[in-house]
Amino acid sequence: MSAKALFGRRYMLSASHRLHSDALSAEANRAMYGKCNNPHGHGHNYVVEVLVGGAVDPETGMVVDMAALDAVVGAGVIDRFDHNNLNLDPLFANRVPTTENLCRVVFDLLRDALPTGRLECVRVEETENNFFECYG
Amino acid sequence: MIFLTRRATFSASHYYWNDAWTPEKNEQVFGRCSNRNGHGHNYTLEVTVAGVPDPVTGFVVDLKWLRDAIEREVLSAWDHRHLNIEVPEFAQTVPTTENIAIAAWKRLEHAVAAAGGAKLSRVRIYETPEIFAEYRGEI
Numbered sequence: 252m253s254a255k256a257l258f259g260r261r262y263m264l265s266a267s268h269r270l271h272s273d274a275l276s277a278e279a280n281r282a283m284y285g286k287c288n289n290p291h292g293h294g295h296n297y298v299v300e301v302l303v304g305g306a307v308d309p310e311t312g313m314v315v316d317m318a319a320l321d322a323v324v325g326a327g328v329i330d331r332f333d334h335n336n337l338n339l340d341p342l343f344a345n346r347v348p349t350t351e352n353l354c355r356v357v358f359d360l361l362r363d364a365l366p367t368g369r370l371e372c373v374r375v376e377e378t379e380n381n382f383f384e385c386y387g
Numbered sequence: 388m389i390f391l392t393r394r395a396t397f398s399a400s401h402y403y404w405n406d407a408w409t410p411e412k413n414e415q416v417f418g419r420c421s422n423r424n425g426h427g428h429n430y431t432l433e434v435t436v437a438g439v440p441d442p443v444t445g446f447v448v449d450l451k452w453l454r455d456a457i458e459r460e461v462l463s464a465w466d467h468r469h470l471n472i473e474v475p476e477f478a479q480t481v482p483t484t485e486n487i488a489i490a491a492w493k494r495l496e497h498a499v500a501a502a503g504g505a506k507l508s509r510v511r512i513y514e515t516p517e518i519f520a521e522y523r524g525e526i
Contacts, residue, residue, distance in 0.1 A: 256485040257521040302521075307489070310405055311416060312481035317518065318418060 253306035257371060258314040260301050262324055264333040267294035268348040271338075292336060297350070298376040299328060299357055305368030319366035327360050350377040358385040390508055391447045392435040395457045397466035400427035401482040404471070425469060431513040432461065432491060438505030448505045456502070460494040484520035488512045492522045 270287035271280050280288045287293070301324055305314045332340065337348035346352050358373040376382040402425045403417035413421045420426070434457055438447040468474060470482040476490045492510045499507040513519040 254489050254522070255526065256488055257523075258485060259519040259521065261517040307483075307485045310407070312403070312483035312486045314485050314520070316416075 253309055255305065256307050256314055257302055257304045258317075258320075258368070259303070260317065260320060260324070262299045262301070262329055263296055264299060264329050265294060265296050266332050266335055266337050267292045268337040268343075269293070270347055270349060272347050292338070295377050297332075297353070298374075298382075299324070300372075300374040300376070301361065301370070302372040302374070303365060303368040304371040308367075315366055315368045323364050323366060324361065327364055328357055331360075350375050350381070350383045354383040354385040358387060362387070388437050389440055389447050390435050390437045391450070391453075391505070392433050392509075393450060393453045393457060395432045395434070395454070395462060396429060397432065397462050398427060398429050399465050399468050399470050400425040401470040401477070402426065403481050403483065405481060425471070428514050430487070432457065433509075433511040433513075434491075434495060434507070435509035435511070436499055436505040437508040441504065448499075448502060452502065453499075456495065456498045460498050461491055464494075484512055484514045484518060485522075487514075488520040488522040492524060496524070 269289065269292040270284040271290075272283070275283060301320070303315045303320065307314055332353075337343050337353065340348075342356050343352070354373055354375040357375065358370065361373065362370050370387070372384055372386050374382055374384045402422055403420040404413050404423065405416075408416070434453065436448055436453065440447055465474060470477045470487070474482075474490075476493070477486070480486050480490075488510050491512060492507065495510065496507050499505060507524070509521060509523050511519055511521040
């Protein structure tokens with residue numbers, strides 16, 4: 252039986268967003284989100300960390316082929332959000348683009364798209380001082 | 388239960404090659420990593436042990452002991468070495484990040500168990516800051 256291991260890969264994407272909930276008044280939005288509610292938006296260099304678990308293929312020594320993983324994450328996540336405004340993406344039409352929600356969205360985009368292995372965790376770092384993890 | 392992690396770095400060279408395959412297939416699957424002249428990385432090894440802090444010392448394990456165990460069991464054999472050529476566990480096994488994590492675990496497991504008090508919980512190895520693998524034993 253092959254050993255089970257985890258393979259992790261970190262990607263970067265730069266995007267803008269504005270935290271604003273249509274369910275709240277303008278005043279409540281300002282109170283809730285503070286500077287993040289600036290109508291003109293602001294941006295971050297996000298780090299997206301993808302953790303894939305599975306059996307180590309005895310022939311390749313790999314849980315997942317990194318080039319294949321890069322292609323999936325690149326096409327499905329990075330190309331979609333990098334240098335874009337998260338609020339304008341249809342996936343955020345009805346949810347605030349907090350990093351919690353971005354983390355969930357990225358997990359859902361990748362869950363069934365991996366070349367091999369199982370998606371164990373998506374971690375999104377918004378800045379050096381805050382990060383979010385989704386385990387499914 | 389407390390999880391305690393000690394980090395260490397080492398530098399080594401390697402290449403990816405499966406002797407059962409043709410050179411063409413090795414190049415196709417492993418890309419630039421299949422260059423038989425090898426290439427190298429600055430690896431970061433994170434060793435996590437789990438246990439209950441000793442009521443007298445407050446330690447799960449003595450970090451100095453863990454540092455020395457990592458040095459003795461892993462770094463002395465791997466640092467500034469060619470993994471394929473000089474490290475026995477990679478004579479027949481491709482030294483991918485996944486397999487390096489497993490090999491580090493096997494080198495450390497008994498030393499941690501023999502010391503008593505804590506169990507090896509997790510070994511994570513970074514090949515670059517963006518690429519890593521983790522092994523948690525047979526789970």
